[in-house]
Amino acid sequence: MLRISASTVRDRWPLFAGALLTVTLGVALVQSSVLVLVSTGEPTIPPGASGRVAEQIREGYVGAATLLGMATPLAMFLAVFIVGSTFAFSVEQRREELALLRMLGGSRPQLIRLLLGEAFLLGLAGSALGILLGMPATWIQARLLIGIGLLPGDFSARWSNGMLLLSPAVGIGVAVLGVLSASYRAARVRPLDALRSAPRATRVMTLGRWLWGVSSLVLTVMLVVAGHGADLLGALLVAMAIPVFGSIALSALSPLAVPLVGRLLGTVLRTSALGELAQANLRDAVRRSASTAAPVIVLVGLLVGLTGALNSLARAASADLERSTAADLVVTSTGAAAARIPQIPGVALASPQSQVEMSVTAQHRVDHRSYRQTHHWGITAVDAAAYRRTHRLTLRSGSLDALHGRTVAIGPRLAAEGVRDGTVTARIGPHKLKLRIVARLPEVLENGSDNFLVPRDLMPTAMLADAPTETLVQLTPGTSPQAVADRIRAAGIGEVRTLGQWADARVETQQRGTMGIMAVLMGMSGLYAAIAVINAVVIAAAERRTEFAVARATGLSRSQVVRMAVVESAAVTLIGLLLGTLVAAAALASFYPGPGGVHVLSVPWTLLGLLIMASLAVTAVASALTALTATRPSPTALVAARE
């Protein structure tokens, strides 16, 4: 069977080109992610780096690993999905050939083996190319992570020979998984289909397709319901799962939607003869339409859904930050400059928060496991009274009034980390001292909150003066924030922002890494979807040569045939966009502002608009070009030809 597989792949490579490219890109991406991941597993801390720098590097590595861990499985899903839909379509195109093998005595298991054999060869070839492509990809990925500040500038991923095992496993795995369902479909091809005269089984909605579509749809609906009452983290998880299952569901069920939407578009299309023909073709070639729509569905569902979820999360964090902070302006400066803010006219209260260089070693206890951990980062020196008046927080325990002298408050970031009561050990410069825990702050949504708060009177004056400081400023009632901001700027103290600007910028910085990875993921999925759509259009064009010729023999000009093909593919793309938007809407449903919580929905309209325009452009150009090629020979030659 493998020999037949090989000769089929060799002879009909255009059918496989799209799938091969998909596997290659998938392997390259996984290989580069894994190489970067492996290299981040053991952070290289430059000798002589301070504890603070080392902790920062470690945190960045963990962040990079988390992002790669999120993006890689999604990219894998896309690759399997695209290979799957390409092969499902190619089985349809090769129906006669597969039926012939059945007619000549091929059994069902043999046909499954044939397709799996093709997948194996495809996976092998894709892996070989992917391993090569993975080398520059690793470099680009590392550069990207360095660019968004997660990894240090001298980071470089090391090659590992394990890739020679892992990459082929991934490539062959993706190809075989993608082909599995198509191979079972191939096994159901009847020997009779080899005969052109035989009545065709035109049922597109097979039992398997129904089962697959409906069960994924049920799962999606269950996820939407579960997401409705979920907290923000739950909503995010739901929003990550729904694009996957929703896309599968609506892609499987899309043959049902095609005629429906076709009728809807019909009112517009029917105004011209060409439009009417396009609409009729749409209805007639449901499977072809479904193959073009599927990648568009998954592209829009995944990208708009995920981006919307992450944006909503960011907006919720920013709103939470704004809500819990009682200030009109935020000034960023050094500690020394911040000391001058209270003297500016119009300032009623200034709460300086300085990032200080010290370390705190605390005893943690989580799930009966005790450990010590030293923190160098996120330690902020505050003025307890001013802090209390500028933050609307309900303490978990204790009181900030006691935050004077050798004391410490556990910050929001460590709220759930099980820091044990009693004392922590602090190191400020050469001095080592014990600090008594007097208060515990509640958890907040933003990622970059403080680990510890220490009283300003604990810190040496010189250290405070140099520390980067954010001062929350409340104004005396009736003063213009603009005027005060101008005065602070005029005094040369530092950068002044309104509370809203500050909160948005702070959350955006924290989300920068996630957005960078999203950008890579978007680029990848966009490329995948484009490959899949072009593939479907090109494969379909071959089978339509005779159809186009008949249309021309009936009196259509060449340009009319091309226009008809473009209108048709634009309509199919619109269907895909519509269904994809539906998936994205389902993914974002749990962020819809509800009665409780700070759920804030943020719909990435710009992205959606870009996707709509890009998909329409790609399908229109691909179908125009293939229709032009297919109509090059004289129509009479094709109409007359039987084969």
Place this chain on the structure above:
Amino acid sequence: MRAPATAGPHAGVPVAPVQLSQVSRRYGAGETQVQALAEVSVTFPAGSWTAVMGPSGSGKSTLLHCAAGLDRVSAGRVLLAGQDITHATDAELTRLRRRTVGFVFQNFNLIGSLSAEQNVALPLRLAGARPSRRDVQTALADVGLADRGRHRPRELSGGQQQRVAIARAMVTRPSVLFADEPTGALDTGSARTVLRLLRRMVDAAGQTVVMVTHDPVAAASADAVVFLSDGRIADHLLRPSAAQVAERLTRLEG
């Protein structure tokens, strides 16, 4: 209605390779239902060549498909090489296709990516056998294409492709060869070569052939002709001339 046993030159062979009794085949349901075959009973005796003729839509292709186990019958019984295949499983039908039946089609249906030799060897390989090159070359030599083994189908003429298809069908030594318009896509010269080839197989090796055709000349090469009309057997002729066949056909169509 039962067609009289059409006697061929090997009429003494006990088990007829193909027997249909009271076979009906309906497509669709309700108002759009089409009766393609209506209680057809026919026997194709061993070692004989029978042509099945009839106007378009008379059910001749359906008859061939049902006889070969490619299509299920709605009612009645089909015996293929002594085995009742009316309710056979897919695996049983696959086994029959490997050993008992061979097919030749109007549009050749060779696999374009395989050479002539590989095409001929394919049924044996699908059946799990390891065909020797000699077997394959003998099969090709039998159809006069010993020197074309390495050629791909697109490098062969229509007549040559059809002869490769016949070699492929015969390489498993099937009990019965089903041919669906085998000369339909060929010029007169190539058609004559193919018909001569089939005649030789029947006369020399006692091959049973069931052939659907439109062409009275092709039908006249057969031992017997069965005429179908509206899914029923309307007539039959033994050793007819092309003129006789054409005349009967015109009468049926009129």
